[in-house]
Amino acid sequence: MSKKNSQRTQKIAFSLLSLATLLIVIPVGLIVIIIIQKGIPAINWQFLSDVPRQGMRAGGIFPAIVGTVYLVLGAIVFALPIGLLAAIYLSEYSKDNYLTRIIKLAIVNLAGVPSVVYGLFGxxxxxxxxxxxxxxxxxxxxxxxxILPIIITASREALESVPYSFREVSRSLGASKWQTIRHIVLPNAISGIITGTILGLGRATGETAPILFTVAAFYLPQLPASIFDQAMALPYHLYVISTQVPNVDEKVRYGTALVLLVLALFMNLVAIIIRYQFRKKKKW
Amino acid sequence: MIKFNIKNLNIWFGHIHALKDVTIDITANEILSVIGPSNSGKTSFLRMLNRLNELSENFKMGGEVKFAGRNINDMDAELVRKKIGMVFALPLPLPLSIFDNVAYGVKMYGLKNRKKQQEIVEKALKQAYLWDEVKDRLQTSAFKLSGGQQQRLCIARTLAVEPDVILFDEPCSGLDPISTAKVEEAMLKLKANYTIVLVTNNVKQAARVGGKTAFFLSGELIEVDKTDKMFTAPQDKRTDDYISGKFG
Structure with missing residues (x-):
């Protein structure tokens, strides 16, 4: 009797769990399928390499692609070193007291601040x-x-997941604190740090609000010449041709979305390959 | 010759008074076995000798520990730990290859010459009776070794930095009797060149390795004497009770 009961419970739990997973997979799959289906007809060499023409109803989106790549690379170049150093300080050097705990909590919460607030701040x-x-x-x-809070939080978790005993052994052999971090802790935390960077990359690629007031140009047919120039960017361009410019062909909009999606996937892929290379070297 | 003079040593972790007024000398080229039940302070005592306790945040100490005549707190902590090596209770290889585990200490001390590193690694592995088992696979992960091999690797890693003293913290607690015998054999041979302090939960092991034995209980040093004497005619009744297995 009780055996039957437990089997039935198991079946119900299993159905519920797979249903939940399905509910996540279906919308994501649908979004991707619809974007590909409606966007593919727009994709050709001119679309990828030309500047927008006829009030952004024709031509290409090349300046927006370049702009987004610049912005994301710039964000990573700025946020990864600072975030990593801050994470090392917080997890390895700072004393566990009231102030540090408030700082850690504040950083975690910063990740939840609406992006438009960052835009105004910028x-x-x-x-x-x-x-x-x-x-x-x-x-x-x-x-x-x-993306700093994302990188700091992920890096801190990666550093703290390296067993304390490794640090103790290293110190007991006469290695200094920094040598221990450099040779034992960091190499074993690197894949977690890269995971955090991937999350940050993805967020930076897609956000519109933070670039709205700080960089994005409505229409700028030439490429930026320096970091002090304005630039077009894909998320903002998508917003513009979807809401601000009348009579834009649907396939141009979905084509832009598709390019944005592929660009984000491509950057993630690069980071995943780098992470895989590091994981292969791991000895435990 | 006396290696360590320890006088009125008191240590605290937060509010816990882990060692109470311990005064003891440790002689060079001898094995000192430290026995006592769990929580008697024996590991804290051992970790005092190479200043590992101070890595804990709420650690406080009183009294003094002198190593070769110098107060260890006046010495450079990294130098103290290089001179006084430690083998931990569980085999704890670093996440590196066998070679890099053994060479870790000397690399951190700036030895870049690959040939010298190889010599040191070979010598240390031979001293720990591991060379023949691993000489063909020095570049594989240390985690691929068995438990007993890992513990001998840890001994080799400690020997490679050429310490004066080796601290063993229950080195055989996770090992089978044959691996234990190998580790004990290594310790007895090492006695000629090193001072050894061995913390052990195994009273019989203390009797086997000889030298002197110290008995700790609740953070106090109850008694220290030649091992033979301690096991035949202990001064304190509590020592007698512990050795004969009445408690602990």
């Missing part, structure tokens, strides 16, 4: 106060600040 600090103007520099820094 406008006030970089565009106006530092007088960088609306530029790739301002946009990259704003995106960088937005």
């Amino acid at each position: 406008l006030a600090l970089f565009v106006v106060f530092f007088k960088f103007g609306a530029s790739i520099l301002s946009g990259s820094l704003t995106l960088g600040i937005m």
